[in-house]
Amino acid sequence: MIESVDVLRLAAFADAPGGGNPAGVVLDASKLHADAMLAIAREVGFSETAFVTRPATEQVPDEIGIRYFSPEAEVPFCGHATIATAVALAEREPTGDRHRYVFETAVGPLTVDTVRSDSGTVASFTSVEPVVRPIEAEVLQQLLQLLGLQTDDLDRQLPPRVAYAGNDHPMLTIADAAVFDEFSFDPQAVRALMDEQGWPGTVTVMHRQTANRFEARNLFPVGQIVEDPATGSAAAAFGGYLRALGQAPVPGHVTVLQGRHVGRPSRLAVRIPRSGGITVSGTALPIAEPDASATLG
Numbered sequence: 001m002i003e004s005v006d007v008l009r010l011a012a013f014a015d016a017p018g019g020g021n022p023a024g025v026v027l028d029a030s031k032l033h034a035d036a037m038l039a040i041a042r043e044v045g046f047s048e049t050a051f052v053t054r055p056a057t058e059q060v061p062d063e064i065g066i067r068y069f070s071p072e073a074e075v076p077f078c079g080h081a082t083i084a085t086a087v088a089l090a091e092r093e094p095t096g097d098r099h100r101y102v103f104e105t106a107v108g109p110l111t112v113d114t115v116r117s118d119s120g121t122v123a124s125f126t127s128v129e130p131v132v133r134p135i136e137a138e139v140l141q142q143l144l145q146l147l148g149l150q151t152d153d154l155d156r157q158l159p160p161r162v163a164y165a166g167n168d169h170p171m172l173t174i175a176d177a178a179v180f181d182e183f184s185f186d187p188q189a190v191r192a193l194m195d196e197q198g199w200p201g202t203v204t205v206m207h208r209q210t211a212n213r214f215e216a217r218n219l220f221p222v223g224q225i226v227e228d229p230a231t232g233s234a235a236a237a238f239g240g241y242l243r244a245l246g247q248a249p250v251p252g253h254v255t256v257l258q259g260r261h262v263g264r265p266s267r268l269a270v271r272i273p274r275s276g277g278i279t280v281s282g283t284a285l286p287i288a289e290p291d292a293s294a295t296l297g
Helices: 034-044 079-090 137-147 177-182 187-197 232-245
Strands: 008-012 021-026 049-054 063-069 098-105 108-117 120-126 131-133 161-164 168-173 203-210 213-222 225-228 252-258 266-272 279-286
Touching: 008 079, 021 034, 021 079, 034 049, 034 063, 049 079, 063 079, 079 098, 079 108, 079 120, 079 232, 079 279, 131 232, 137 168, 137 187, 161 232, 168 232, 177 203, 187 213, 203 232, 213 232, 232 252, 232 266, 232 279
Parallel strands: 021 049, 063 098, 168 203, 213 252
Antiparallel strands: 008 021, 008 279, 049 063, 098 108, 108 120, 120 279, 131 161, 161 168, 203 213, 213 225, 252 266, 266 279
């Protein structure tokens, strides 16, 4: 099936050669049914492939419909595939270095801005309104046990929460860098808990390096995949989490580094306004050959 569909492959949020999170992008999926999209996503093998189901027209040049599929199911929202799609669209624009799109997603409309320069194209999406809520005590203890962590390992200024900015992400912040680097987990057990709790995004584990720089490990067990190299939806949720806890300047910016633990270094720029959605920015670079090492964004 994939031979008859033009699938672009890009790595979003790359911070070095070989970094970033691979995504498939189909710029015109207007004639594809959901089953066909799922089959293509499975064949591409990345964590997500984005499908432009309603391409821009002369009458409505900046609004597009988009759906996201993992190899297993449709996903409500995917940050890294959004960045990849926006870069692919912007680099095909015949004129202008700045463009704004509205992506109509399953979680609502998202504004996506692009800036093209000699050094490449940067895309920025602004999430839906974040929602932050407590994690039930029993679920938190189960999650900590699965990761081999204790309550004392957590950063007291950044308590556990579930944060939403398109997908639900349980948020844990580890105080000590060595504990952050060394914790391990049984992927199948973590996946079972995620399915039980209805968490379609990643389990997000953070470590604060400086006041405005964090490192992330986003757990996303699916198939051979264990951790996500760059997770745009989690970065947006994390920005909402910091704002809700009063742990970031507002308005302000933070940087999220990710992917070191899986050999795909990534950098996500997060802008936190006083209210409303969180803006996440990054690049996307073409992938020469298919690479099945990606995960959920």
